[in-house]
Amino acid sequence: MxxxxxxxxxxxxAIGAGIVLFVVLVAIFGPYLAPHDPAAPVGIPLSGSxxxxxxxxxxxxxxxxxxxxxxxxxxxxxxxxxxxxxxxxGMAIGLTAGYARSxxxxxxxxxxxxxxxxxxxxxxxxxxxxxxxxxxxxxxxxAAIQAPAISRIVRTATLEVSTRGYVEAGIARGERAFAVIxxxxxxxxxxxxxxxxxxxxxxxxxxxASVNFLGLGLQPPNSDWALxxxxxxxxxxLNPWSVLVPAAMIGLLTIGINLTGDAIARSLGRSYVPxxxxxxxx
Amino acid sequence: MSAVATExxxxxxxxxxxxxxxxxxxxxxxxxxxxGEIVGLVGESGSGKTTTxxxxxxxxxxxxxxxxxxxxxxxxxxLGRDRRALRSLRGKTVSYVPQDPGGALNPSLxxxxxxxxxxxxxxxxxxxxxxxxxxxxxxxxxxxxxxxxYPHQLSGGQQQRVTIAMACVCDPPVAVLDEPTTGLDVLTQxxxxxxxxxxxxxxxxxxxxxxxxxxxxxxxxxxxxVMYAGRIVENGPAAEVIERPRHPYTRALVEAIPDFKNxxxxxxxxxxSVGVGEWPGGCAFAPRCPHQEARCHETVPxxxxxxxxxxxxxxxxxxxxxxxxxxxxxxxAGAAVEPAPLLEVxxxxxxxxxxxxxxxxxxxxxxxxxxxxxxxLVGESGSGKTTIGRCLxxxxxxxxxxxxxxxxxxxxxxxxxxxxxxxxxxxxxxxxYQSLNPRQRVRSSIIRPLRVLRRLSRADAEKExxxxxxxxxxxxxxxxxxxxxxxxxxxxxxxxxxxxxxxxDLLICDEVTSALxxxxxxxxxxxxxxxxxxxxxxxLFITHNLGVVACIADTVLVMDRGTLCETGTVAEVxxxxxxxxxxxxxAAAPCLPDGVL
Numbered sequence: 001m002x003x004x005x006x007x008x009x010x011x012x013x014a015i016g017a018g019i020v021l022f023v024v025l026v027a028i029f030g031p032y033l034a035p036h037d038p039a040a041p042v043g044i045p046l047s048g049s050x051x052x053x054x055x056x057x058x059x060x061x062x063x064x065x066x067x068x069x070x071x072x073x074x075x076x077x078x079x080x081x082x083x084x085x086x087x088x089x090g091m092a093i094g095l096t097a098g099y100a101r102s103x104x105x106x107x108x109x110x111x112x113x114x115x116x117x118x119x120x121x122x123x124x125x126x127x128x129x130x131x132x133x134x135x136x137x138x139x140x141x142x143a144a145i146q147a148p149a150i151s152r153i154v155r156t157a158t159l160e161v162s163t164r165g166y167v168e169a170g171i172a173r174g175e176r177a178f179a180v181i182x183x184x185x186x187x188x189x190x191x192x193x194x195x196x197x198x199x200x201x202x203x204x205x206x207x208x209a210s211v212n213f214l215g216l217g218l219q220p221p222n223s224d225w226a227l228x229x230x231x232x233x234x235x236x237x238l239n240p241w242s243v244l245v246p247a248a249m250i251g252l253l254t255i256g257i258n259l260t261g262d263a264i265a266r267s268l269g270r271s272y273v274p275x276x277x278x279x280x281x282x
Numbered sequence: 283m284s285a286v287a288t289e290x291x292x293x294x295x296x297x298x299x300x301x302x303x304x305x306x307x308x309x310x311x312x313x314x315x316x317x318g319e320i321v322g323l324v325g326e327s328g329s330g331k332t333t334t335x336x337x338x339x340x341x342x343x344x345x346x347x348x349x350x351x352x353x354x355x356x357x358x359x360x361l362g363r364d365r366r367a368l369r370s371l372r373g374k375t376v377s378y379v380p381q382d383p384g385g386a387l388n389p390s391l392x393x394x395x396x397x398x399x400x401x402x403x404x405x406x407x408x409x410x411x412x413x414x415x416x417x418x419x420x421x422x423x424x425x426x427x428x429x430x431x432y433p434h435q436l437s438g439g440q441q442q443r444v445t446i447a448m449a450c451v452c453d454p455p456v457a458v459l460d461e462p463t464t465g466l467d468v469l470t471q472x473x474x475x476x477x478x479x480x481x482x483x484x485x486x487x488x489x490x491x492x493x494x495x496x497x498x499x500x501x502x503x504x505x506x507x508v509m510y511a512g513r514i515v516e517n518g519p520a521a522e523v524i525e526r527p528r529h530p531y532t533r534a535l536v537e538a539i540p541d542f543k544n545x546x547x548x549x550x551x552x553x554x555s556v557g558v559g560e561w562p563g564g565c566a567f568a569p570r571c572p573h574q575e576a577r578c579h580e581t582v583p584x585x586x587x588x589x590x591x592x593x594x595x596x597x598x599x600x601x602x603x604x605x606x607x608x609x610x611x612x613x614x615a616g617a618a619v620e621p622a623p624l625l626e627v628x629x630x631x632x633x634x635x636x637x638x639x640x641x642x643x644x645x646x647x648x649x650x651x652x653x654x655x656x657x658x659l660v661g662e663s664g665s666g667k668t669t670i671g672r673c674l675x676x677x678x679x680x681x682x683x684x685x686x687x688x689x690x691x692x693x694x695x696x697x698x699x700x701x702x703x704x705x706x707x708x709x710x711x712x713x714x715y716q717s718l719n720p721r722q723r724v725r726s727s728i729i730r731p732l733r734v735l736r737r738l739s740r741a742d743a744e745k746e747x748x749x750x751x752x753x754x755x756x757x758x759x760x761x762x763x764x765x766x767x768x769x770x771x772x773x774x775x776x777x778x779x780x781x782x783x784x785x786x787d788l789l790i791c792d793e794v795t796s797a798l799x800x801x802x803x804x805x806x807x808x809x810x811x812x813x814x815x816x817x818x819x820x821x822l823f824i825t826h827n828l829g830v831v832a833c834i835a836d837t838v839l840v841m842d843r844g845t846l847c848e849t850g851t852v853a854e855v856x857x858x859x860x861x862x863x864x865x866x867x868x869a870a871a872p873c874l875p876d877g878v879l
Contacts, residue, residue, distance in 0.1 A: 164716040165711035165713065165717025165718070165777070168675075171696055172676055172707075173734050174697050183719075187719070188719065188721055
């Protein structure tokens with residue numbers, strides 16, 4: 001299916017995919033390349049770059065480079081888990097509402113509207129305050145923020161496709177709803193959903209980063225890009241690398257995913273790009 | 283028409299348009315339009331007719347460039363002008379009426395403002411109430427509040443009349459009309475055509491009328507220009523071209539028109555229309571032409587004057603006698619014995635939950651379809667005919683009434699019907715561009731009913747696909763293609779093959795040809811007739827085209843606002859319609875002048 005990767009031939013697609021690949025590779029293989037233990041002090045706190053520690057040390061004297069190499073897994077991993085969970089819930093709601101078109105549709109959609117009325121970050125903070133800080137709460141919370149909007153997009157796409165002849169032919173053959181959705185509906189709404197999923201992933205990263213930054217997500221001494229920004233931000237004049245490098249990694253990943261998403265959308269011949277990336281880190 | 287002395291308002295000479303990649307789209311087109319003359323520009327999709335017509339406005343679609351030639355409108359040269367000059371010409375010297383008025387009108391502009399916009403752009407005065415007088419010209423002036431409405435509050439016919447009012451508000455000498463009635467039903471089409479004729483007669487506006495429907499153009503045009511693969515193949519007075527076509531292609535187009543006055547077996551044109559970039563050397567029509575010879579494939583024939591004012595581009599026009607087609611009724615007569623009823627519908631009523639009106643979409647409709655017969659269901663858009671088809675296919679649950687199939691009442695929803703009933707009733711949908719799953723190869727679309735409805739093993743199903751494709755006259759290799767790679771006619775054949783795969787007894791055809799060109803429609807109808815004969819299929823044929831009804835159906839049901847208003851055999855109903863609505867439908871149906879063919 002070379003058709004599916006046509007977006008790589010555009011400039012923005014190639015650059016975007018390259019950036020995403022770089023950041024993901026750093027996150028996956030970084031720990032094997034790290035010169036030091038990310039939790040152990042290796043020198044004087046907040047010293048600048050040296051041959052011993054290329055990016056200097058942080059406020060506890062730990063190696064910044066090692067911590068950057070270790071710190072990607074949690075951000076990307078939790079964001080991916082939250083996005084997948086959000087998509088599972090959102091697609092179940094959206095497909096049911098869009099395909100059933102009976103009373104189920106308005107009931108589901110009005111409940112979704114209620115969910116959408118909560119400010120996302122506030123919702124997450126209240127949830128963490130109630131259920132405590134743990135990885136599970138964080139992932140479920142981020143998924144709960146994303147799922148309503150996903151279900152709306154899935155429902156709209158499903159509504160549009162399910163009046164088509166090939167879907168009706170399946171219904172007239174008396175096939176089960178699962179079979180019709182899986183065979184006739186899903187493959188034809190995948191294109192916009194793939195683009196949306198990329199942007200949702202970015203958004204998940206930003207929310208998780210914001211929560212970590214506020215100190216309500218991952219706790220020290222974990223190494224995590226967002227946590228690193230939070231811990232070292234007061235000392236930015238003493239060792240700027242300790243803040244700028246993790247910030248640049250998050251920024252690069254966001255830009256890369258957006259470029260790739262735009263390129264995919266264009267190569268599918270649609271100008272459809274959902275506006276999901278609102279900045280929550282300000 | 284004493285057009286000899288007057289200067290033509292449109293003169294196109296040797297117009298050539300290419301794609302930016304170099305393939306020719308329009309090649310050496312030359313024609314002229316006299317003041318007050320209507321010229322019909324006719325051809326199948328991809329023949330370059332719209333591209334030619336748009337160049338009269340100095341417009342080319344993205345990717346198309348003008349290579350050479352001259353276009354003069356109202357004495358002014360169009361080609362080579364800059365955007366500013368073109369803007370001042372468009373609307374004032376030459377105006378445009380689009381195919382799809384719903385998409386062409388700005389949805390956030392009131393009708394009156396849209397018309398005023400045209401006037402302001404040209405700083406034209408136009409009396410004390412220009413909007414009112416513009417609307418009066420298209421017979422929309424009776425309601426003073428009309429100018430304050432938005433496009434979505436109007437019917438399709440009203441929208442098209444507004445675009446016509448916009449096109450003639452500055453009194454341009456020429457208007458270009460791009461399939462202005464294609465999406466409209468017969469009665470509305472008839473009103474629009476009458477409107478256009480009146481505009482021509484009263485204001486002397488010349489028109490270039492682009493269409494694929496020769497029946498419409500034979501009622502409208504003074505002259506007909508037939509295009510095929512970017513070249514003019516025939517150009518002459520309308521009556522001459524229709525009654526004595528000189529080019530085999532024109533002849534084939536005329537034969538493809540279903541005509542309720544002269545029902546006959548339709549004949550489609552063999553093969554598919556050539557697209558841009560695949561023009562053969564020599565005569566472009568030669569590969570599909572029944573009269574082809576070796577020399578036809580060698581050089582492109584020149585446009586020769588057959589009789590004064592009638593040009594033809596064919597090597598053999600002198601030897602061929604194309605008028606002597608076999609006449610008479612080619613339709614197979616219905617079975618002699620009275621066949622048993624297969625489908626009985628009684629008191630059918632259907633409603634839509636979202637509709638606000640209290641009256642149901644279908645109200646107390648009863649009819650039967652006998653074994654091996656074809657019943658046509660006719661009516662305007664919105665009359666409820668499609669809803670009946672959906673009820674029968676199990677896609678819409680009726681609110682009252684019974685549907686009996688083979689003597690047994692069946693459930694409303696397809697899921698609740700036994701497998702055997704689902705297999706024996708099949709439906710083919712209106713829009714071939716949406717009826718096949720774009721993510722699946724043709725082969726797997728056809729295999730599905732074999733597996734689900736006939737419970738065949740994968741291997742057996744694979745074996746049958748080839749036979750089914752052959753049945754609908756498609757090459758077997760098409761099975762490995764995706765729907766995007768097929769033309770509209772090919773897609774509709776695949777949809778028919780998918781329905782046939784279930785070995786149905788009743789085939790519901792919901793406007794299966796309305797999205798297709800006339801020549802492709804003829805080929806699809808020809809196929810359906812043959813299948814009906816060979817497989818002893820019963821058919822419910824839903825359509826708004828009475829010509830099609832006359833060609834294919836045995837009995838006809840006429841629907842008006844949800845109820846059946848007339849039933850009878852095709853011959854009875856078409857010859858002596860008893861209901862007023864049927865009479866209006868018949869009077870409005872476009873048909874060829876008497877004595878053709």
